[in-house]
Amino acid sequence: MTTATSTTRPKDRKQQIARAASLLFQNRGYHAVSMADIAAEVGITSGALYWHFGSKEELLFHSVVVGLDRLDELMASATDLDDYLRASGELALHRRGLASLWLREARHLPDDRRLVLRRRLVTIAEQLVSLLRPERPDLSEEDAEFLVWTLLAVFASFGVHRITLSQADYLEVHFDLARVVVDCRLETPAVIAHAPSGTERVAFDVELPRRERLIAEATRLFGRRGFNSVSMAEIGAAAGITGSTIYKHFASKQDLLSAVLGRGNERLQAGMAQAMASGANPAEVLEELLVSQVDFALSQRHLLEILISERAELPEKQRRSIELAQRQYGEVWLKLVGAVRPDLEAPVVKIVTDTVFSIINNLVRTRQVARRPDLRDRILEVTTAVLDFPLSGTLGGAEPDGATQRV
Known part of the structure; x- marks a missing residue:
């Protein structure tokens, strides 16, 4: 039966x-x-x-593979770069979780599976270079690769927007921002300089206090492997602290994570305060704040990873405190971008700002471009271009007959 x-x-x-x-x-x-x-x-x-x-691991791997398959299909069917950019906007709209799965969750997979996914993404980037080449024959191989990974960061940014905007306008903004990246002029030829395999350190007797050593090692280990994959014993051993002594400084691993996240927010807030003090008008303050954000991302990559990925691991009260600080920092950005670009509707200001963050956060963590000696200048060039992007039509308005949707 x-x-x-x-x-x-x-x-x-x-x-x-x-x-x-x-x-x-x-x-x-x-x-x-x-x-x-x-x-x-x-x-x-x-x-x-x-x-x-x-297993759950198999499910996560399958979910990312399906998304990459869709990117492959877009690449294979695109007639030219603009065709691909518009199609990728549609995909960003309808598969909004793909970017966060790859950027935040795939790191929990075993090394062999992450390698498979990374190779797939690199292949997609190489195919995208072939679409970019006809429009930018002036680019060196390294600069073409840089712009392609920046385009993928633009795609990723559309997984974080929570904005009421008509679908047509949403897709138009995506396309316009992608075209800004495609057309961005990089001022100096790129030369990839591989970091030396080892840097000799000069021995000296001064060391950080124990609490600071724990924060430093937790930042490194959480950033590399994720909060749940690291034990307190491992952090203590890395810091040269064994046994129960570690708990004299932090009662739990969550308390240690809270201290790490708090340290990250403090550094961002300090950069914001310095920008406010240095600029004479909103445009100057925004320029200084952009430089501060890029410098933070380049110098604190592990801390950046934790700020992006690990705050959900905190108890509710601590998480809310961290989220409030990050939200306030983001609100300053929105006010500054809105003041500098009064021609943009508020939803577009939010998209532009989120795209700037996505470009910075993704490029500093993308190994194919992360070792460029000129990465700071190139990121500043492309993010400045995004902030200055040309407005096409009336963006941010609702379509008639209920066509506006929350995307």
């Missing part, structure tokens, strides 16, 4: 599971989601879920 479950199981059940898992991973983080959570979201039993996917 055929059961009700077997007769009513949708043909796209595997796709439904992958979509539900992707959204849960995006909204809660990989470690906060269980297979039971995913099964409940789809409305099936855990046993039925395991029939399709053997």
Whole structure:
């Protein structure tokens, strides 16, 4: 006798599971989601879920692969660069979680699977270079690669927007910002200088206090491997502190994470205060703040990774405090961009600002460009171009007949 479950199981059940898992991973983080959570979201039993996917790791890997497959399809079907840029905007609109899955959650996968995904993304970037070349034959190989990874960062930025904007305007802004990147003039030829394999350190007796050593090593380890993959014992050993002594400084790993995140916010706030003191008008302050943000990202890459990815691991009260500080920092950016660009509607100001952050945050963490000796100048050039992007038509208005959607 055929059961009700077997007769009513949708043909796209595997796709439904992958979509539900992707959204849960995006909204809660990989470690906060269980297979039971995913099964409940789809409305099936855990046993039925395991029939399709053997583990949560397999589900995460599959979710990212599906997104990269879609990028591959776009690349193969694009007739030219503009065709690809418009299609990628559609994908960014309808597959908003793809970027966060790759940038934030895929690092929880084993090394061999992350390598597979990284190679796939590098192949996509190489294909995108071939589309860019006809329009920018003036670029060196390194500069073409830089602009392509910047375009992918623009794509990634559209996974973080929470803005009421008509779909048509949303896609037009995406295309305009991508075209700004394509047309950006890089002032000096790029020369990739590989860092030496080892730098000799001069021994000296002065060392950081124990608490500061713990914060420094936690920042390095959390940034490289993620909060949940690092133990207090590992942090203590890296800092040269063994046994229960570590708990004299921090009662728990979450308290240590809170201190790391607080340190990051303090540095951003200090840069903002310096920019405010240095600039005579909104344009000058924004310029100084942009430089401060780029310098922070370049010099504090592990800390940046933690600020982006790990605040959800804190208890609610501590998390809210960290999120409030980050929100206030972002609000200053929005006010400055709005003051400098009064021609832009508020939703477009938000998109432009988020895109600047995405470009900075992604490029400093992209190994294909991260070792450029001129990376600071190149990032400043392309982000300045984005802040100055030309307005096409009336952006940010609602379409008639209910066409406005929350994207």
